[in-house]
Amino acid sequence: QLWNNYFHLAVAFLTQESLQLENFSSAKRAKILNKYGDMRRQIGFEIRDMWYNLGQHKIKFIPEMVGPILEMTLIPETELRKATIPIFFDMMQCEFHSTRSFQMFENEIITKLDHEVEGGRGDEQYKVLFDKILLEHCRKHKYLAKSGETFVKLVVRLMERLLDYRTIMHDENKENRMSCTVNVL
Template sequence: NFVACMTAILSQMEYSHYVNYINSFQTRQDLMDFLMETFIMFKDLISKNVYPADWMLMSMVQNRVFRRAINHYAETLNKMFLNSASFELQLWNNYFHLTVAFLTQESLQLENFSNAKRMAIICKYGDMRGVIGAAIRDMWYSLGEHKIRFIPGMVGPILEMTLIPEVELRKSTIPIFFDMMQCEFQHKRNFRTFEDEIIKNLDHEVEGGRGDEEYKDLFKDILLKHCKKHHYLEKQGETFVTLVTGLLERLLDYRTVMNDENQAHSMSCTVNLLLKFVLIKLRHASGKEWKEREKGEVKD
């Protein structure tokens, strides 16, 4: 009852109501506390879904209302908690985790519904994933100098979002990875932390049933295109893309043959996957040794 009443109240609020309510907080700390608590509460309600699975109408109404509220609160983040003097890391972190949870929730995965149900939802509510995905992308780019503080923490959630099987969403959000690569490279002259986090999370995501050949091809095409536009990252970027797409290909093969009765085929895929992980380990070990050699810490 509480959730339904809150949703009904929020649905009646216009833009001016949000502005007046935000302006009613007497201190910046009070406003920050409100936003923190709201983001946590929304994420909890989205993750646990208080309505039965077949109450699709209520779930979609709640999603539409929450999405509008989140967009209004995002404006407040940009206006009051973004510049160097006022930046609040945890508040922004909560925003990103909330929006990724919103986008990846089960009730918005339209490909899992019948064609009739999917079309009915799209006609009335649209595909909210694209809207929220674009908002996440824009908010990420607005971070400017603060982006490095979200690496590696946001690599996993962004990967989870890009793996959603919706082509336009993928095209819109995969470029965030290149921005992360650039960001870390500018600070460290490499993007090893980002790379390690992608590899670690990719294994987990594919094992959980996410990822497909289309994703692998898009990931490769989009990132290579960006790498070729930035010559200082072209070589390292191409090596990274080749590494990740090769790993993804083997992970997908391994997932496919998990229930394969052909033991020889299954064993072959397992060996290929293990070899890929060994090569990744060797590459990282080699990179570390080379770095130590430059410092004079390793002798021939």
């Protein structure tokens, strides 16, 4: 319970509105970065390190931590994304070693991703990094190469459709919206 609280608190800190530097003017952003650095990156790296320090206890946090970790990886900060997206592969691996599948992880990330993208998070850069990083990890793994690649491709296709859907919802053309809705379904 203590570790669960730690992760949730750290992710809540990291995702709070007042730390989302991309929402500030460039002058204000530069001033904050100069004075404090990007605290999101620092906390994200701490979360990553703590995750890996859990050792064999990680399985106890799957699928519950998929959503909070996803929230963290969706923050539009490239180095933070590169450092934390690999946690997903570790989650896949942990569940696979325990159950010979990563079905709980897969279901959870798909559900949470839908919610997060609908809420305005996620972008093309995230989709590209997610694809590149997870495929790289999966292809190196003896048992997860095939099923992992299938999963990554599925999630990337879903992300493409969700991002298109989010964009097209502001389109005046009713036919475009309907076509996009059909693609998501």
